[in-house]
Amino acid sequence: MEACMRPLRAKSIAAISVAALVGAVAFTGSSVAQAATQKSITVWLMPDAKDFGTALADANAAFAAAYPNTKVNVEFQTWSDHLKKLDAALVAKKGPDVVEFGNTEVMKYSAAGALADLSSYKPTFGNSATWLKALEDAGSYNGKLFAVPYYAGARAIMYRPSLFKAQGISVPKSYADFLSAGKKLMTAYGTDKDFSAVYLPGKYWYAAMSFVYDEGGAIATKSGGKWVGSLDSDASIRGLNRFKEVSDLLSRADKSGTEAAQWDVFNGGKVAMSYSNGWESCCIPKVGADWAFFPMPSVKAGKASPAFLGGSNLAVPSYVSNKKLAATWIRYYTNATQMKTIALSGAIPNNTKMLNLISGPAAPVAAAAKNSWFVPGAVKWVDVENANTLQTMLSDIATGKKTVAKAAADASAEITKLLN
Amino acid sequence: MSTAGVVRVVRRKLQIWPYLLIAPSLIALGVILGFPVYKLISLSFEQYGLAEIIAGKGTFVGLSNFQEIFSDSEFWVILRRTLIFTFGMVAVSILMGGWLAHLMVNMHPVIRRTLNLVLILVWAMPQLVSISVWRWLFSFEFSIVTKMINSFGFEMDKHNYFVNTLSGFTIIGACVAWGALPFITISIYAALTQVPKDLIEAAEIDGANPRQVFRSIILPMLLPVYIILISLSIIWDFQVFSHIWIFLDSRPSAEYYTMAIYAFQKSFGLSEYGMGAAISLIMIAALIGVTGYYLRQMMRMGDE
Numbered sequence: 001m002e003a004c005m006r007p008l009r010a011k012s013i014a015a016i017s018v019a020a021l022v023g024a025v026a027f028t029g030s031s032v033a034q035a036a037t038q039k040s041i042t043v044w045l046m047p048d049a050k051d052f053g054t055a056l057a058d059a060n061a062a063f064a065a066a067y068p069n070t071k072v073n074v075e076f077q078t079w080s081d082h083l084k085k086l087d088a089a090l091v092a093k094k095g096p097d098v099v100e101f102g103n104t105e106v107m108k109y110s111a112a113g114a115l116a117d118l119s120s121y122k123p124t125f126g127n128s129a130t131w132l133k134a135l136e137d138a139g140s141y142n143g144k145l146f147a148v149p150y151y152a153g154a155r156a157i158m159y160r161p162s163l164f165k166a167q168g169i170s171v172p173k174s175y176a177d178f179l180s181a182g183k184k185l186m187t188a189y190g191t192d193k194d195f196s197a198v199y200l201p202g203k204y205w206y207a208a209m210s211f212v213y214d215e216g217g218a219i220a221t222k223s224g225g226k227w228v229g230s231l232d233s234d235a236s237i238r239g240l241n242r243f244k245e246v247s248d249l250l251s252r253a254d255k256s257g258t259e260a261a262q263w264d265v266f267n268g269g270k271v272a273m274s275y276s277n278g279w280e281s282c283c284i285p286k287v288g289a290d291w292a293f294f295p296m297p298s299v300k301a302g303k304a305s306p307a308f309l310g311g312s313n314l315a316v317p318s319y320v321s322n323k324k325l326a327a328t329w330i331r332y333y334t335n336a337t338q339m340k341t342i343a344l345s346g347a348i349p350n351n352t353k354m355l356n357l358i359s360g361p362a363a364p365v366a367a368a369a370k371n372s373w374f375v376p377g378a379v380k381w382v383d384v385e386n387a388n389t390l391q392t393m394l395s396d397i398a399t400g401k402k403t404v405a406k407a408a409a410d411a412s413a414e415i416t417k418l419l420n
Numbered sequence: 421m422s423t424a425g426v427v428r429v430v431r432r433k434l435q436i437w438p439y440l441l442i443a444p445s446l447i448a449l450g451v452i453l454g455f456p457v458y459k460l461i462s463l464s465f466e467q468y469g470l471a472e473i474i475a476g477k478g479t480f481v482g483l484s485n486f487q488e489i490f491s492d493s494e495f496w497v498i499l500r501r502t503l504i505f506t507f508g509m510v511a512v513s514i515l516m517g518g519w520l521a522h523l524m525v526n527m528h529p530v531i532r533r534t535l536n537l538v539l540i541l542v543w544a545m546p547q548l549v550s551i552s553v554w555r556w557l558f559s560f561e562f563s564i565v566t567k568m569i570n571s572f573g574f575e576m577d578k579h580n581y582f583v584n585t586l587s588g589f590t591i592i593g594a595c596v597a598w599g600a601l602p603f604i605t606i607s608i609y610a611a612l613t614q615v616p617k618d619l620i621e622a623a624e625i626d627g628a629n630p631r632q633v634f635r636s637i638i639l640p641m642l643l644p645v646y647i648i649l650i651s652l653s654i655i656w657d658f659q660v661f662s663h664i665w666i667f668l669d670s671r672p673s674a675e676y677y678t679m680a681i682y683a684f685q686k687s688f689g690l691s692e693y694g695m696g697a698a699i700s701l702i703m704i705a706a707l708i709g710v711t712g713y714y715l716r717q718m719m720r721m722g723d724e
Contacts, residue, residue: 080670083688084688087470087473087691090473090474091473091476093476108470108691109470112470112471112473112474113471113474114470114473114474193577193578194578252578254560254561254578254580255580256580256582256583257560257580258669258671260669261561264561265561268561318474383689383690386685386689386690387674387689388671388673388674391671391673392673392674399583
């Protein structure tokens with residue numbers, strides 16, 4: 001799933017549960033009621049948009065001024081079931097005119113022909129010359145643009161400056177610094193069994209893969225038109241060994257757990273560092289102002305380790321009759337004015353030009369977006385995420401159930417199988 | 421008009437009316453249940469993925485979905501796991517429910533009323549809330565169960581109860597059984613109050629000891645209720661989905677797949693709707709296989 005999504009809320013889980021068994025058939029019956037496209041357009045956004053200040057309201061106001069006869073219905077979806085609802089809309093051939101996708105989700109739909117080709121409108125979208133490459137790549141297929149970059153999220157190390165100061169540690173500039181800082185913190189505070197110098201849950205694959213990509217490894221590479229899992233390459237294994245090292249020496253997080261609520265634990269005050277999204281600083285009231293970010297350092301001193309660039313794209317389903325109108329709404333929502341509002345709200349805008357608008361403590365997170373990695377651009381990538389292949393491999397490594405080499409070889413074989 | 425004619429007219433009217441009366445519910449059932457089941461069956465013989473969704477129709481592939489499922493070794497593991505899990509939950513919830521109900525008959529009224537109230541509270545709690553509470557009880561970071569164990573002087577580290585699948589399934593199963601307990605207990609208790617007192621008295625006068633009364637009078641009279649409850653429990657527990665899903669953070673690992681999760685992942689995770697439909701059909705067949713015996717027993721009893 002997409003990187004900067006908020007945790008699943010109870011309601012979305014309920015929706016899934018309801019679908020449990022009848023769900024297998026229910027999708028054939030459901031359809032999305034909607035009026036003619038000319039009179040109104042329907043936009044499916046994720047609730048994250050509510051945190052982007054006035055961007056959405058401003059875009060709709062500007063759109064309404066230009067198209068007074070078209071009503072815009074924004075319907076908020078949940079991350080856990082929006083694709084299911086989209087599948088139903090595709091079967092019924094009616095539904096939303098604009099859909100938000102997580103950037104790891106969109107490729108499968110572009111390739112299947114579910115989305116309208118927006119290539120001809122590309123020059124009309126704001127800042128399209130400086131779009132973040134990872135977002136543009138995620139929205140493109142076979143050289144055509146199917147989904148417009150919307151916003152991004154990246155991760156950096158969130159830490160407690162007071163603890164660093166107390167131990168005389170300065171911000172690490174290399175992986176070696178990072179490791180020795182962690183060890184120092186463990187020596188100082190580690191007698192408390194709940195303390196973690198680096199809170200690193202065993203299934204946290206965005207963190208682990210950053211180590212892998214930093215060493216020059218990759219999840220999968222394409223050779224001769226075929227995808228091959230490459231987690232068992234020497235470079236990847238070096239990265240996975242680093243993941244294990246941090247997990248073993250510096251973390252007391254659940255070796256079989258996910259990062260789903262890591263800010264809750266950070267908030268508990270017994271974590272010195274965690275690999276966090278920029279927005280996680282919103283949710284740590286007990287820590288107060290005692291937090292700051294630095295980019296995850298690389299093995300190469302002075303450089304930052306590549307960060308996973310999560311994010312969202314906006315697309316127009318292929319059944320939409322007035323594609324131009326839908327694309328126009330996207331243009332209003334992603335133009336320079338709105339992107340500036342989004343950037344000032346703390347999210348990463350869709351282009352490199354505005355990255356420096358993010359100032360203050362979250363600036364290192366925006367900087368991390370400049371050097372990023374992204375999941376393999378394989379059509380079937382979503383299948384790997386759904387099969388939990390990476391999470392299973394990582395928790396096998398963290399718990400010691402398998403050796404790094406064995407776990408990596410198993411996962412690599414499975415990825416090769418799933419992607420082809 | 422002759423008298424015979426009148427009689428015939430009346431008889432014909434009598435034959436039409438029952439059908440007219442039942443027609444609305446039959447039509448409603450046909451629309452609500454019949455159509456989806458028809459779609460489910462036809463879907464299970466099709467290749468139906470994202471490409472077919474966009475094309476607007478699936479490709480008929482005969483039995484190949486079923487062939488693929490039956491030749492997948494993972495399927496057999498999942499089926500076995502689901503059956504064991506179901507059996508465990510049914511056994512625990514029926515035994516516990518029966519035990520509580522039989523206790524309730526002889527309880528002090530105040531305690532009985534309190535127990536009743538607690539049971540109804542459990543019943544009234546929305547499933548999502550109760551599962552989330554249970555999940556917090558056994559969470560890694562904030563587990564109250566671990567804290568309680570430690571408060572008895574043990575020194576247990578923070579513990580992930582779900583790494584070991586036996587402990588994981590025990591906790592999930594306990595949560596399911598706990599949720600099912602009120603219905604089972606109250607049903608059995610209601611049936612117990614219907615056992616005629618004079619029958620028991622007569623048996624006692626004839627010299628039966630309490631154990632004999634229980635075995636020869638009370639249990640046989642409760643059998644129909646037990647059979648219904650066991651059948652229903654099997655049907656419910658076989659399909660348990662939300663418990664596993666929520667306990668494991670919406671990302672259950674392969675070792676926690678049950679039939680319901682397997683069908684869901686195939687359908688919605690991998691967009692293989694034809695495959696998902698086939699698994700659902702297999703589930704229905706398995707359920708009929710498991711509950712068939714009980715259903716037959718029940719029908720026989722109806723005939724008597």
